[in-house]
Amino acid sequence: SRALGILGGGQLAQMLALAALPLGVRVVVLEPDPQAPARLCAEHIQAPYTDPAGLNRLATCDAVTLEFENVPVEALAALEGRVPVRPGGDLLARSKHRAREKEALRAAGARTAPFVPIEYGADLEGALERVGGRGLLKTSELGYDGKGQARVSGEAELREAWETLGRVPCVLEGLIPFEREVSLGVARSAAGEVAFGPLVENTHRAGILRTSVYPSAAPEGTEAQARAVARAVAGAWGLEGLLTLEFFQLPGGELLVNEVAPRVHNSGHLTQDGGGVSQFEAQVRAVLGLGLADWAPLHPTAMVNVIGTGDGREPDWAAIDALPGTRRHLYHKAPRPGRKLGHVNLVAPDVGTLRDRLTRLEALIP
Numbered sequence: 147s148r149a150l151g152i153l154g155g156g157q158l159a160q161m162l163a164l165a166a167l168p169l170g171v172r173v174v175v176l177e178p179d180p181q182a183p184a185r186l187c188a189e190h191i192q193a194p195y196t197d198p199a200g201l202n203r204l205a206t207c208d209a210v211t212l213e214f215e216n217v218p219v220e221a222l223a224a225l226e227g228r229v230p231v232r233p234g235g236d237l238l239a240r241s242k243h244r245a246r247e248k249e250a251l252r253a254a255g256a257r258t259a260p261f262v263p264i265e266y267g268a269d270l271e272g273a274l275e276r277v278g279g280r281g282l283l284k285t286s287e288l289g290y291d292g293k294g295q296a297r298v299s300g301e302a303e304l305r306e307a308w309e310t311l312g313r314v315p316c317v318l319e320g321l322i323p324f325e326r327e328v329s330l331g332v333a334r335s336a337a338g339e340v341a342f343g344p345l346v347e348n349t350h351r352a353g354i355l356r357t358s359v360y361p362s363a364a365p366e367g368t369e370a371q372a373r374a375v376a377r378a379v380a381g382a383w384g385l386e387g388l389l390t391l392e393f394f395q396l397p398g399g400e401l402l403v404n405e406v407a408p409r410v411h412n413s414g415h416l417t418q419d420g421g422g423v424s425q426f427e428a429q430v431r432a433v434l435g436l437g438l439a440d441w442a443p444l445h446p447t448a449m450v451n452v453i454g455t456g457d458g459r460e461p462d463w464a465a466i467d468a469l470p471g472t473r474r475h476l477y478h479k480a481p482r483p484g485r486k487l488g489h490v491n492l493v494a495p496d497v498g499t500l501r502d503r504l505t506r507l508e509a510l511i512p
């Protein structure tokens with residue numbers, strides 16, 4: 147059988163491992179956290195991402211991928227030349243740094259929000275005006291789930307946000323009055339063949355993804371537009387493996403790229419239960435060269451994230467299980483406020499039924 151190495155052992159690694167097994171692929175994860183979700187379904191090397199013995203073990207696999215962009219580029223550099231690493235270090239270096247990512251997206255022909263990289267305090271001068279007077283200051287590195295960012299609508303607020311975020315390199319982005327948010331995955335083989343995931347519509351709460359729905363309510367032509375951008379970025383960046391793009395759709399229909407993830411994405415979890423190939427299987431296939439095909443669900447599908455609450459309220463599991471078409475996916479993580487603990491997928495025979503059940507499902511998940 148084949149072996150796939152993964153840098154990172156979180157819930158994405160857990161679900162990649164669950165998708166890999168039926169393909170005849172075993173998974174080995176390198177992950178320092180002893181409680182990492184993937185420990186229960188993969189070989190777990192509990193060591194830092196740069197640990198030489200751990201990296202030697204990954205180098206014996208047929209290919210290596212990642213499930214987390216905050217792994218050091220040095221870990222990938224130590225593997226490159228010994229084992230196919232997909233995506234590679236160059237692509238990781240771009241996608242883990244917001245300013246570099248936005249510049250590389252524009253170089254590939256994609257549109258983004260107006261932005262100004264902020265390296266030093268002096269860069270704040272006039273920056274807010276240049277992005278339209280209202281914006282978000284985001285740290286260039288390490289931000290996720292809306293952490294490491296602040297909304298600003300005045301010069302004083304901007305300076306305060308820069309202090310609060312720790313005077314680290316940031317990007318100031320213009321606030322986009324978007325109509326909706328959508329996302330799309332793209333996979334590319336080493337030979338340059340491309341395949342796409344579904345166009346999914348996303349809603350956020352307090353900066354954290356709350357629901358994803360397929361099909362989206364986006365107008366005709368949106369999916370083709372998203373695919374064209376994804377194809378251009380995948381080609382220009384020399385993608386091998388899978389990449390997910392998050393978009394803002396403007397009222398006129400145009401798509402701006404918000405950010406990209408060099409991997410499967412929370413918004414793609416609904417592909418696990420839509421009857422088609424899942425995004426996890428798609429990443430395993432793309433990385434190991436097992437053949438690429440589009441991976442849209444065959445039925446209307448939605449996902450609701452289960453996020454730790456401050457007051458310890460829990461989802462009503464009995465009622466969720468009783469709702470037709472639901473399936474639980476839990477990550478074996480200790481609950482903490484704001485932490486992603488799992489998700490529930492929902493599949494329905496038609497869009498109307500999906501909408502109706504999604505409203506009921508959401509009410510059962512605090």
Ligand code: ATP
Pocket residue numbers: 259282284289290291292293319320321322323324327350353354355392404405
């Ligand atoms: P994650 O990686 O978990 O998706 P993140 O911390 O990298 O999140 P972003 O994706 O940059 O954060 O932003 C989180 C959400 O905040 C977006 O999905 C969107 O709803 C809102 N948001 C971010 N940037 C802007 C913007 N420029 N204009 C309007 N809304 C924005």
Ligand code: MG
Pocket residue numbers: 289290291405
């Ligand atoms: Mg992000």
Ligand code: MG
Pocket residue numbers: 392404405
């Ligand atoms: Mg995001």
